[in-house]
Amino acid sequence: xxxxTLSKQLxxxxxxxxxxxxxxxxxxxxxxxxxxxxxxxxxxxxxxxKPRTETIVKNKDISLxxxxxxxxxxxxxxxxxxxxxKQLIQNGVMATINEExxxxxxxxxxxxxxFNVSETVESSTRLGLGYVEEVLKAEMASNPLDFVTRAxxxxxxxxxxxxxxxxLDTIRKTKVVETEAGRITQHIGAYQIAKNNKQITFLDxxxxxxxxxxxxxGANVTDIIVLVVAAxxxxxxxxxxxxxxxxxxxxxxxxAVNKIDRPDANIERVKKELGxxxxxxxxxxxxxxxxxxxxxxxxxxxxxxxxILLQAEVLDLxxxxxxxxxxxxxxxxxxxxxxxxxxVLVQNGTLNLGExxxxxxxxxxxxxxxxxxxxxxxxxxxxxxxxxxxxSDSPDAGDILKTxxxxxxxxxxxxxxxxxxxxxxxxxxxxxxxxxxDLNLIFKVDVAGSLEAINEALDKLKNTEVKLNIIDQGVGxxxxxxxxxxxxxxxxxxxxxxxxxxxxxxxxxxKQVTVRLYDIIYELIEDLTRQIVEMMTPEVVRTDLGRAKxxxxxxxxxxxxxxxxxxxxxxxxxxxxxxxxxxxxxxxPGEILxxxxxxxxxxxxxxxxxxxxxxxxxxxxxxxDTLIIFEESIKKKSL
Ligand code: GDP
Numbered sequence: 001x002x003x004x005t006l007s008k009q010l011x012x013x014x015x016x017x018x019x020x021x022x023x024x025x026x027x028x029x030x031x032x033x034x035x036x037x038x039x040x041x042x043x044x045x046x047x048x049x050k051p052r053t054e055t056i057v058k059n060k061d062i063s064l065x066x067x068x069x070x071x072x073x074x075x076x077x078x079x080x081x082x083x084x085x086k087q088l089i090q091n092g093v094m095a096t097i098n099e100e101x102x103x104x105x106x107x108x109x110x111x112x113x114x115f116n117v118s119e120t121v122e123s124s125t126r127l128g129l130g131y132v133e134e135v136l137k138a139e140m141a142s143n144p145l146d147f148v149t150r151a152x153x154x155x156x157x158x159x160x161x162x163x164x165x166x167x168l169d170t171i172r173k174t175k176v177v178e179t180e181a182g183r184i185t186q187h188i189g190a191y192q193i194a195k196n197n198k199q200i201t202f203l204d205x206x207x208x209x210x211x212x213x214x215x216x217x218g219a220n221v222t223d224i225i226v227l228v229v230a231a232x233x234x235x236x237x238x239x240x241x242x243x244x245x246x247x248x249x250x251x252x253x254x255x256a257v258n259k260i261d262r263p264d265a266n267i268e269r270v271k272k273e274l275g276x277x278x279x280x281x282x283x284x285x286x287x288x289x290x291x292x293x294x295x296x297x298x299x300x301x302x303x304x305x306x307x308i309l310l311q312a313e314v315l316d317l318x319x320x321x322x323x324x325x326x327x328x329x330x331x332x333x334x335x336x337x338x339x340x341x342x343x344v345l346v347q348n349g350t351l352n353l354g355e356x357x358x359x360x361x362x363x364x365x366x367x368x369x370x371x372x373x374x375x376x377x378x379x380x381x382x383x384x385x386x387x388x389x390x391x392s393d394s395p396d397a398g399d400i401l402k403t404x405x406x407x408x409x410x411x412x413x414x415x416x417x418x419x420x421x422x423x424x425x426x427x428x429x430x431x432x433x434x435x436x437x438d439l440n441l442i443f444k445v446d447v448a449g450s451l452e453a454i455n456e457a458l459d460k461l462k463n464t465e466v467k468l469n470i471i472d473q474g475v476g477x478x479x480x481x482x483x484x485x486x487x488x489x490x491x492x493x494x495x496x497x498x499x500x501x502x503x504x505x506x507x508x509x510x511k512q513v514t515v516r517l518y519d520i521i522y523e524l525i526e527d528l529t530r531q532i533v534e535m536m537t538p539e540v541v542r543t544d545l546g547r548a549k550x551x552x553x554x555x556x557x558x559x560x561x562x563x564x565x566x567x568x569x570x571x572x573x574x575x576x577x578x579x580x581x582x583x584x585x586x587x588x589p590g591e592i593l594x595x596x597x598x599x600x601x602x603x604x605x606x607x608x609x610x611x612x613x614x615x616x617x618x619x620x621x622x623x624x625d626t627l628i629i630f631e632e633s634i635k636k637k638s639l
Contacts, residue, residue: 131326201384231262590621
């Protein structure tokens with residue numbers, strides 16, 4: 001059925017209907033104008049209620065997100081906002097129209113109004129790992145003929161000072177500026193060149209920070225990695241890091257042995273060292289192509305580009321310019337004049353000026369697009385990097401951009417991400433102290449000797465419950481890279497006799513990465529010990545308080561009941577836990593949320609008296625059930 005037909009039948013505007021359907025868990029693809037008849041029937045059933053009726057509906061199934069505003073709740077329920085506010089007040093919650101309420105509160109109000117409530121399964125977290133691949137796979141299955149060859153996306157990586165920036169500049173100068181005399185090139189985080197009528201897109205982000213940020217989001221946009229190794233210096237720690245990364249992400253490598261113009265260049269040594277790390281070059285029977293280059297003189301660079309084109313051909317890279325538009329943020333910043341600016345690498349579909357987009361928690365309309373040559377462009381197809389303005393907020397590198405039919409849909413998608421992130425942050429903070437069994441650490445110290453001392457002390461902290469994972473250890477100031485790595489690994493950065501660079505300090509705040517600095521090893525160890533103890537499962541001591549008999553059930557909601565009874569033995573109090581028994585059978589646990597005696601709230605009720613309670617439980621309590629009331633106290637373990 002057409003959505004517009006449905007909209008007419010329900011007398012709900014199309015946009016609002018899409019919103020309501022999404023909110024109520026009827027997932028529809030943003031571009032779809034038709035929906036399955038079966039679903040249409042369900043939508044009709046769910047939404048055919050007249051918005052202005054104030055009567056209580058019976059047993060209508062709805063699903064609610066973790067957090068929503070009062071206005072959104074009213075929209076989902078199809079009721080007047082005032083009705084919802086009235087119901088909130090009756091439950092003791094004072095909330096205004098735009099205020100956010102949590103699921104529990106919304107669920108109580110909705111069930112008071114006669115709905116059967118369940119929690120929406122969040123599909124609206126940040127699009128991440130594998131999303132683009134999934135869409136491409138699905139489109140390839142349905143519209144293979146729409147697919148065309150796209151430019152390969154190449155990252156130039158390698159150890160510091162081995163010549164990455166010089167190589168990126170040389171390629172750009174010979175291939176871009178040459179053809180665009182007089183034009184000032186824009187550094188937007190990526191650029192595209194053409195050779196033999198074939199395009200290559202280079203990620204122009206020297207240093208690994210941007211990649212670390214993208215990795216933290218699970219994004220991988222790189223088709224080919226060019227590993228730059230200086231011929232006078234050989235394989236170094238970051239060279240090895242790139243080799244490992246290529247292995248993990250299964251990204252093909254091309255080696256560029258650089259600085260061959262230098263008198264102390266030793267190409268054969270580089271090849272040998274690479275072999276020791278499992279990089280087998282073609283010359284030696286392996287699969288990895290290699291070019292000898294001088295990034296500063298330009299020698300060998302054309303051959304390197306040829307190797308890239310060859311590799312791209314082997315990879316047979318394709319995308320669908322007519323498909324769902326998706327891209328990944330390579331870089332972003334906030335401009336004083338333009339607001340949030342982001343460079344997006346389009347990966348599928350075609351991004352057009354004026355389109356509504358959502359990317360991470362940001363949304364907006366594509367106001368302006370420029371390419372790496374500084375040209376204003378109206379559209380951008382697969383593998384094209386473009387700098388975009390028009391966002392509500394600054395997206396993060398690695399965030400995936402998606403287009404929507406209407407600004408409202410984009411806004412809803414972005415705010416869903418924001419909300420689910422807020423809810424998730426809430427969960428992870430509380431989870432860390434209870435369930436987190438891995439303590440991930442990154443150490444930065446003044447001299448290598450300090451690491452030995454720390455490692456020796458860490459040995460003493462080994463225990464069976466909390467695993468200490470040393471993600472990285474190094475010498476020097478704590479920098480951006482450490483923070484991004486910590487974010488990716490959910491680690492704490494520990495500095496000993498070292499400093500935090502001002503930029504890293506800022507980044508640690510925005511990424512909410514914990515950094516601890518120490519000058520005395522004893523304090524460092526003491527703090528770590530405290531943290532480990534905190535993470536250990538504490539011992540729970542149970543104290544029985546009393547027993548009660550249930551006489552009546554007043555209200556049954558999902559996970560919450562209001563029941564009345566009489567205390568048989570001891571006392572009932574709040575807060576307290578209960579075990580629900582039916583005869584000899586244990587039905588399950590519950591938690592007392594509120595206690596009343598003679599319709600007034602109270603802290604405890606003694607044996608022989610009647611009470612009313614609100615109890616959180618999965619058990620459907622019945623009259624005649626017994627409640628065993630108890631308290632639990634927590635005793636910390638020690639190391
Ligand atoms: P990055 O840290 O990997 O980006 O390295 P840079 O591109 O900044 O290069 C580090 C230093 O090596 C600079 O002083 C460059 O001028 C120099 N360099 C880069 N490529 C070459 C080369 O091919 N030959 C020579 N002799 N020097 C080079």
